[in-house]
Amino acid sequence: MHDERLDVESLHLWRGDRHVLRGVCFSLASGECLQVTGPNGSGKTSLLRTVCGLMYPEAGRVLWEGRDVRSDLRTFHCALVYLGHEPPLKADLSARENLRYWIGVRHRFGAAALEDALERVGASPWCERLVRTLSAGQRRRVALAGLALSMVPLWLLDEPTTNLDTEGQQLVGSLIGEQLSRGGMVLAAVHHELPASLRELRRLELA
Amino acid sequence: MSGYGSPAAGVVVPAAPMPAQATVWAGSHQAPLLDAARLALARDLQLAFRKRGQLVQPLAFFAMVTMLFPLAISPELARLREIAPGVLWAGALLASLLALEFLFRDDAYDGTLEQYALSGQSLTWLIFAKTLAHWLLTGLPLALMAPLAALSLGVSEAAVPGIVASVAVGSVALSLIGSIGAALTLGIKRSGALLSLLTLPLSLPVLIFGARATQLAITGGPLLAPLELLAALAVLGVTLAPLAAAAAVRISLE
Numbered sequence: 001m002h003d004e005r006l007d008v009e010s011l012h013l014w015r016g017d018r019h020v021l022r023g024v025c026f027s028l029a030s031g032e033c034l035q036v037t038g039p040n041g042s043g044k045t046s047l048l049r050t051v052c053g054l055m056y057p058e059a060g061r062v063l064w065e066g067r068d069v070r071s072d073l074r075t076f077h078c079a080l081v082y083l084g085h086e087p088p089l090k091a092d093l094s095a096r097e098n099l100r101y102w103i104g105v106r107h108r109f110g111a112a113a114l115e116d117a118l119e120r121v122g123a124s125p126w127c128e129r130l131v132r133t134l135s136a137g138q139r140r141r142v143a144l145a146g147l148a149l150s151m152v153p154l155w156l157l158d159e160p161t162t163n164l165d166t167e168g169q170q171l172v173g174s175l176i177g178e179q180l181s182r183g184g185m186v187l188a189a190v191h192h193e194l195p196a197s198l199r200e201l202r203r204l205e206l207a
Numbered sequence: 208m209s210g211y212g213s214p215a216a217g218v219v220v221p222a223a224p225m226p227a228q229a230t231v232w233a234g235s236h237q238a239p240l241l242d243a244a245r246l247a248l249a250r251d252l253q254l255a256f257r258k259r260g261q262l263v264q265p266l267a268f269f270a271m272v273t274m275l276f277p278l279a280i281s282p283e284l285a286r287l288r289e290i291a292p293g294v295l296w297a298g299a300l301l302a303s304l305l306a307l308e309f310l311f312r313d314d315a316y317d318g319t320l321e322q323y324a325l326s327g328q329s330l331t332w333l334i335f336a337k338t339l340a341h342w343l344l345t346g347l348p349l350a351l352m353a354p355l356a357a358l359s360l361g362v363s364e365a366a367v368p369g370i371v372a373s374v375a376v377g378s379v380a381l382s383l384i385g386s387i388g389a390a391l392t393l394g395i396k397r398s399g400a401l402l403s404l405l406t407l408p409l410s411l412p413v414l415i416f417g418a419r420a421t422q423l424a425i426t427g428g429p430l431l432a433p434l435e436l437l438a439a440l441a442v443l444g445v446t447l448a449p450l451a452a453a454a455a456v457r458i459s460l461e
Contacts, residue, residue, distance in 0.1 A: 052325060055461050078237055078327035088318035090250070092257040101250040102319075105243045105333070106326045107236045151232050 004065060004079070004153045005029050006051075006185060011060035013043070013050055020046045021057065026204055030153075033176060033186040035194055038206030044189035045085070047206065048156045051187065052082045064154075078106075080154040085162060087143035091132035095123055095142045098131060103149045117149040121171060136163040141171075148175060155179055157188040243328045244336040251340035254313075261309055265345055266352060269302040273356035284361030291360040292421035296414050298356070299349050299374055300381065304403055304410075306345040307385040310337065311456065315393050320456055334456060335449035338386045346378030362425050369424025369434075376437045377417035383444030384409045390455035413440055 006028040013021035020043040028034055036044050049055045051062055053073050062069045069076040089098045099114060118127045121141040131139060140163050147155060155176075161169045173194060176186050188194060194201065238246075255262050276294050277287055314320045314337070323333045353374040354367040362370070388406035392398035416433045423430035 054321065054324065074327055074329075077325050079232070080325070082321075082325050084318055084321065086318055088322045090254060090313075090317060090319065092254055093250075097253070101246055102322060104246045105238060105323065105328060107238050108242075109236070151236075153232050 003030075004183070004185065005063075006154060006187070007063040007066075008051060009061045009063065011047070011050055011057045011062070013046055013055065013057045015046070021050065021060075022207075023060070024204075024206070028154075028185045028187060030183045030185065031180045032202065033180055033188065033194075034202050034204055036187065036189045036204045036206060037191075042206040044206060045158055048082065048158055048187065048189055052080055052156050053077070054082075079152050080156060081106075081147060081150045081152050082156040083143055083147060083158060083160060085158045087139045088146075089131045089139055089142055092130060094130055095127040095134065095138075095145075098142060099146055099149060103146055106150060109149060113149060117145040120148050120175075121145045137165060137168060140164055141168060144171065144175060153184045155184065155186045155188075157186065159191060160188055161190070161192055161194070237327065240328060240332055243326070244332045247323070247333045247336040248340050251337055252343065255340070255344050262344055265302040265306040266348055268305055269298045269349055269352060270356065272298040272301065274359065277360065287360045288362055288425060291357055291362050291425060292418040294360060295353055295356060295370070295374070295421055296377075296418040299353065299378065299417075300407075300410055300414055302349060303345055303378060303381045303385065304406060306341070307389050307402060307406065308399055310341050310386060310389040311393055312389075315456075315459065320393075321460055324457060324460055329453075330456065331449045331453040334386065334390070334453045335445075338382055338449065338452070341386070342379055342382040346382050347375065349378055350375035357421075357425075365427065366421075366424040369430050370421055373417050373420035373424065373430070373434060373437060376434060376441055377413050377420075379441040380413045380437065380444045381410055383441070383448035384413070386452040387448055387455065390452040390459065393456065393459035413437065416440070 008024060008026050010023040010025050011021045012019070012023060024047060026034060036047060038044055046055060050057050053062070053069055053076065064076045064079065088102060089095075090101075093101070096114065096118065099117065103109065115124070118124050121144045123138070123141050123145055126134065126138065127142075131142065134142070140160075144160070147157075160172045160176075164172065169192075176188070176194065179186055273294055276290065280286065280290070311320065314323075324330050326333070350371050353370050357366065357370050358364070385406050388402050388409075391405060392402045395401060416436045420430045420433035420437060422428075423433065
């Protein structure tokens with residue numbers, strides 16, 4: 001299982017009469033991080049959503065381990081986690097309950113792993129509080145705990161550092177660093193540069 | 208070629224390869240489908256008990272509708288008994304329609320549906336689990352309330368089992384039919400009117416056979432035939448509705 005590899009071949013995406021993605025190509029191998037930059041409306045989110053199979057491109061392919069993901073979306077989805085710009089959390093559940101349901105639907109994990117993930121993002125002191133009482137930055141941290149908990153090779157992150165304080169942004173950097181060092185891949189749409197501590201950083205600029 | 212993004216879009220500088228380590232990805236711990244469906248069900252039930260207002264609304268509506276009839280028509284029990292099946296079923300149908308709007312709306316809004324679609328699990332099963340939760344929270348309570356409403360309309364106690372059975376089975380079909388409409392109208396703001404327009408025509412067979420079964424239960428006739436037809440509609444719904452709703456949810460996510 002060490003030949004995980006994502007290849008994106010000349011993706012073209014239209015939204016109505018707007019040509020959003022114009023032949024985007026890149027590939028990601030084990031241990032690589034690609035940060036997608038570009039002004040608002042340049043199609044960063046559309047690119048992530050197209051790669052993970054939520055949107056259908058008009059032309060082009062996404063290949064996972066050399067196979068077109070459309071032929072087996074289920075396997076591809078088991079290998080990725082997508083974090084949109086809003087954390088996918090229920091306001092009326094606590095942080096801990098949210099993680100148990102959200103990640104539990106995907107795969108099994110032990111109680112200790114859950115505590116570790118909460119501890120890792122600094123959520124332990126307030127993980128019993130309902131998410132509606134948490135600040136935007138705290139919600140983002142809960143989403144990051146979900147990321148740490150889901151052991152998958154491919155992370156698709158949309159503005160992962162939004163609403164986070166300096167320490168939180170560094171946390172994103174170190175989570176990504178760990179993901180890369182265990183052979184994972186990260187595709188991140190970012191406004192602010194990811195922390196410079198990440199050495200394996202490549203950029204894809206969308207016009 | 209101005210349309211082809213910046214040059215960087217096509218060319219990516221290769222990075223130094225990282226040493227591959229023995230990593231166990233979660234793919235090997237993939238949650239079994241039934242566990243995932245059970246979690247989806249448990250999540251919806253827990254959420255419903257956190258926001259009880261939403262839970263009570265359709266039930267209160269049902270109680271009000273059925274109680275207004277004796278006041279508006281006449282307190283004569285014989286006349287009320289005659290209209291009881293129609294009142295009960297029209298009330299149940301409208302109450303379940305009222306609850307439908309909440310079926311997917313919050314989940315679409317906060318990204319839960321998106322995560323379900325990307326979970327690597329069958330979206331059809333997760334949608335089925337959600338619909339089941341919806342029935343447990345609206346259809347089943349309606350079936351339990353129906354006898355109370357029926358008694359207030361002058362129906363004798365002997366009819367209670369038949370009424371509970373017909374509303375319970377019929378509401379399964381209503382929830383499932385409704386799930387398709389709710390999924391189809393996900394992308395639309397203020398979708399209530401459209402949702403009713405889509406769902407009501409499909410629900411009419413349930414209304415007709417449900418009211419007939421209830422009428423036969425009240426008059427003491429053989430109600431097995433309409434009950435079986437209701438059950439057939441429910442089974443048809445179980446087999447087809449989650450597939451259709453899941454497809455509609457996928458489209459709404461694009």
